[in-house]
Amino acid sequence: MSILIRKDTRFIVQGITGREAVNLTRENLEYGAKIVGGVTPGRAGRDIYGVPVYDCVRDIVKEHGQVEGSVVSVPPKFTKDAVFEALENGIELIVIVTENIPRREVAQMVELASLRGARIIGPNCLGIISPDEAKMGGVGGPAANTRQAYKKGNIGVMSRSGGMTTEIASTLTAAGLGQSTCVSIGGDAIIGTTYAELMPLFEADSETQAIAIYSEPGGRMEAELAEWITENDSRLPVVAFMAGRFMDEMKGMRFGHAGTIVEGKEDTTTEKIKRMEAAGISVAERIEEIPDLLKKRLEEGK
Amino acid sequence: MRFYEYESKALFRKHRLPLGESRVVRSADEARSAFEAIGGPVVLKSQVLSGGRMKAGAVKFADDADEAAAHFESILPIVIGGESARSVLVEKKSPVAQEYFVAITWDGRAKRPVLVFSDMGGIDIEEVAETHPDHVSKTHFSSILPLSPYIAKEAIGATGVSGTALNKLTPVVFELMKIFLDYDLTLAEINPLARLEDGSFIVLDGHIDMEAEARGGHKALLDELGIGEEETRQARPPTDFEIAGARVNAVDHRGVAGNVVEFDGNLGLVIGAGGGSLTLFDAVRKHGGKPANYCEIGGNPSVNKAKELTKLILSKPGVEKIAVMMNVVSNTRVDIVARGVVKGCIESGKDPAKTIAIFRIPGAWEDEGFKILRKYGVEYCDRSVSMYDAAGRAVAKLS
Numbered sequence: 001m002s003i004l005i006r007k008d009t010r011f012i013v014q015g016i017t018g019r020e021a022v023n024l025t026r027e028n029l030e031y032g033a034k035i036v037g038g039v040t041p042g043r044a045g046r047d048i049y050g051v052p053v054y055d056c057v058r059d060i061v062k063e064h065g066q067v068e069g070s071v072v073s074v075p076p077k078f079t080k081d082a083v084f085e086a087l088e089n090g091i092e093l094i095v096i097v098t099e100n101i102p103r104r105e106v107a108q109m110v111e112l113a114s115l116r117g118a119r120i121i122g123p124n125c126l127g128i129i130s131p132d133e134a135k136m137g138g139v140g141g142p143a144a145n146t147r148q149a150y151k152k153g154n155i156g157v158m159s160r161s162g163g164m165t166t167e168i169a170s171t172l173t174a175a176g177l178g179q180s181t182c183v184s185i186g187g188d189a190i191i192g193t194t195y196a197e198l199m200p201l202f203e204a205d206s207e208t209q210a211i212a213i214y215s216e217p218g219g220r221m222e223a224e225l226a227e228w229i230t231e232n233d234s235r236l237p238v239v240a241f242m243a244g245r246f247m248d249e250m251k252g253m254r255f256g257h258a259g260t261i262v263e264g265k266e267d268t269t270t271e272k273i274k275r276m277e278a279a280g281i282s283v284a285e286r287i288e289e290i291p292d293l294l295k296k297r298l299e300e301g302k
Numbered sequence: 303m304r305f306y307e308y309e310s311k312a313l314f315r316k317h318r319l320p321l322g323e324s325r326v327v328r329s330a331d332e333a334r335s336a337f338e339a340i341g342g343p344v345v346l347k348s349q350v351l352s353g354g355r356m357k358a359g360a361v362k363f364a365d366d367a368d369e370a371a372a373h374f375e376s377i378l379p380i381v382i383g384g385e386s387a388r389s390v391l392v393e394k395k396s397p398v399a400q401e402y403f404v405a406i407t408w409d410g411r412a413k414r415p416v417l418v419f420s421d422m423g424g425i426d427i428e429e430v431a432e433t434h435p436d437h438v439s440k441t442h443f444s445s446i447l448p449l450s451p452y453i454a455k456e457a458i459g460a461t462g463v464s465g466t467a468l469n470k471l472t473p474v475v476f477e478l479m480k481i482f483l484d485y486d487l488t489l490a491e492i493n494p495l496a497r498l499e500d501g502s503f504i505v506l507d508g509h510i511d512m513e514a515e516a517r518g519g520h521k522a523l524l525d526e527l528g529i530g531e532e533e534t535r536q537a538r539p540p541t542d543f544e545i546a547g548a549r550v551n552a553v554d555h556r557g558v559a560g561n562v563v564e565f566d567g568n569l570g571l572v573i574g575a576g577g578g579s580l581t582l583f584d585a586v587r588k589h590g591g592k593p594a595n596y597c598e599i600g601g602n603p604s605v606n607k608a609k610e611l612t613k614l615i616l617s618k619p620g621v622e623k624i625a626v627m628m629n630v631v632s633n634t635r636v637d638i639v640a641r642g643v644v645k646g647c648i649e650s651g652k653d654p655a656k657t658i659a660i661f662r663i664p665g666a667w668e669d670e671g672f673k674i675l676r677k678y679g680v681e682y683c684d685r686s687v688s689m690y691d692a693a694g695r696a697v698a699k700l701s
Contacts, residue, residue, distance in 0.1 A: 102486045102516035103408050107445040110413045126632065141632030141666045149630055161577020167629035170685055187576055190413050216580060219410045244580035246587055252537030255596060256576040288688040
């Protein structure tokens, strides 16, 4: 098993004729994804690598039946509208690739998604991959590169950085640890799905035996994860890597992703590490320590 | 992006929030005439973005025009948190009976705006929340359902406020909620919001932070306030090196090669992407290296952009070597970055083999990239060398 996506997950690409979207469509198809259609207003009738283009999400649903997911890769100005369109057409899993979307619009998309019982991954993310099954988004790049870095297995990966999702997977693969599902959750201050919100899915997935996460300064997401693990007595050992330790001394400066800024004490890496360790999460200082820490925790049985 | 107090107040005035009469002044003479125009006791406040003005002695009261002029002279040179005053705000002094606190910000966990209200304003709200929790209310509200004043009323009422005060505070707080959403703010705060001795309410001080990503959508307001695009309003003003970095990134729209932050070390860094840069910067420091800069490359930048960034970093005095490192890349092409940094070295009059301490970018098109590096004798490594160890190799070459 895996979480969120499987081999037969049918999805669409909104903004499919854009430069980045064309690439990710090709890469996803080559990895085996079932992309039933794409949307770019005014471009109906074309096709991208054999995927038919429509003006509206409604037209795809009418012709091909309900689809489960959508990858949204449209300019920031049009993202909210595209996501609302997907939600109102019954799509339940939306991956938002676009970055530089103001928080208000992200909050609005997330709130409508929760009213409709749908889930958003991102924005500012590279998407989801269940190795050897399917991927949804640019994660891993071209199919050949993706196959090199990602292998099927028992580790769930969650990362606030798209690039580091692949770095971690590649390190796990080299150490003989495959992955169940890897999720690039996005680097913004408000995102559709946090670590803690993905945990119940991994918890319920029989294939997943442990979790590796990449985290950064800024926000309360790590504290939320620590609380979830404590409150739910999770069966899954978690190993975290914390980047941006130098930022603790640089209050108010923004580095990396939009959500990465130290405003108060709770945003610092020192505080986050303290909270995570208190909840039983092993915190690695280097990426290459993650596999050994995971193996150790798996042997200990938790 | 933080607003100065006078800009926050200009926005409040536009929305008819109650404010005392005030003038922005830039000389002692202007301070004197502001006093005369306002007529009566005034307060003079240094206009800086950082907090702690009161403690620094940059807020003073004046009872006559001479005193106002003298206070201007003493306030203007005060540097607060490394920041010089832009101007001084002269405002009518108000006889305060009680102070309130109201702020709206985003709660990343609830993914909604949160309204914080207290009837114990003027002092540190964190402290009030700890010592008098029943005097602070936190109320989340929807960002898509229609806003309605009852939300403000409930938040105020939750701290025990009733009677005329409740009815006068509600529209002020409600207006601030609208301002928060309408202008894509990350913080809208009034502290103190004061009840005067005559029973009227007035905004004494306010903070506004606008989301950087939303600036394009609020150009009319920013023009009106005279906030130019070059004003980044980060924790500290950008250095010339950082401004040049922003220009490099604007050369074309392909990918990112920028977000440069200057440090005072000697190892130039051409690193990426968002998370990779944070990881690599830590690694360099852990090995005892001194970075000359932070930066980010990613999203498949053009050869030209990578080249210009390399040239900029090599132009910094004391920088003889650069480390070119990224996490395993997906959509950035290794060969394009390789070509860019090699060209950047050559155009700077430097030998790539001696200048590039290490090149560690594994992933798409790596064979093509490594071929270029071999040709120029540059040391490179693939994913079998960790980001941490690659940073170590670069640092070792400097000592």
